[in-house]
Amino acid sequence: MFSKTRVTEPGPRTQPTPEPEPARSLDTSYDIPAAAPRARTAPSVLSPDLTVTGNIQTQGDIQVEGTVEGDIRAHQLIVGESATIRGEIVAEEVVVNGRVVGRVRGLKVRLTATARVEGDIIHKTIAIESGAHFEGSVQRQEDPLANGVTPKKLAPPAARAANSDAE
Numbered sequence: 001m002f003s004k005t006r007v008t009e010p011g012p013r014t015q016p017t018p019e020p021e022p023a024r025s026l027d028t029s030y031d032i033p034a035a036a037p038r039a040r041t042a043p044s045v046l047s048p049d050l051t052v053t054g055n056i057q058t059q060g061d062i063q064v065e066g067t068v069e070g071d072i073r074a075h076q077l078i079v080g081e082s083a084t085i086r087g088e089i090v091a092e093e094v095v096v097n098g099r100v101v102g103r104v105r106g107l108k109v110r111l112t113a114t115a116r117v118e119g120d121i122i123h124k125t126i127a128i129e130s131g132a133h134f135e136g137s138v139q140r141q142e143d144p145l146a147n148g149v150t151p152k153k154l155a156p157p158a159a160r161a162a163n164s165d166a167e
Helices: 157-166
Strands: 045-046 052-054 059-062 067-069 074-081 084-086 089-096 098-099 104-111 116-118 121-128 131-135 138-140
Touching: none
Parallel strands: 045 059, 052 067, 059 074, 067 084, 074 089, 084 098, 089 104, 098 116, 104 121, 116 131, 121 138
Antiparallel strands: none
């Protein structure tokens, strides 16, 4: 009724030997794109009870819910409603829901109704919702991420206040 097969036979089993892969030539004549498209991942989150003293730099996305005393450079930055950032922000996309004291540089900058920004904004595109609080100047540049130098016509907020007191 039953017959013995290879699987049920006792004794050593032999694995089939894999065939070697054909040798690949390393052709480097094709062009490699300057920036390969990157897969979207979840942002790194700094929780509301976290305080960071120092600069933060990443190629990825960050969501800040706590306090940062320093500059932030990222691909995308979301400033949460409970967050406070004291320093410069440089990112391709910046969404401010909380408080920022310092300069903001980004290709796309959005201040939501709960945003509180004290500092200059250098952008390619900007959106400011009704209810947002903003003190500073706004300047459009074709590539705001290209240089880290503030244009001469934009002085830091403290220098502007000192000049207005002198007049």
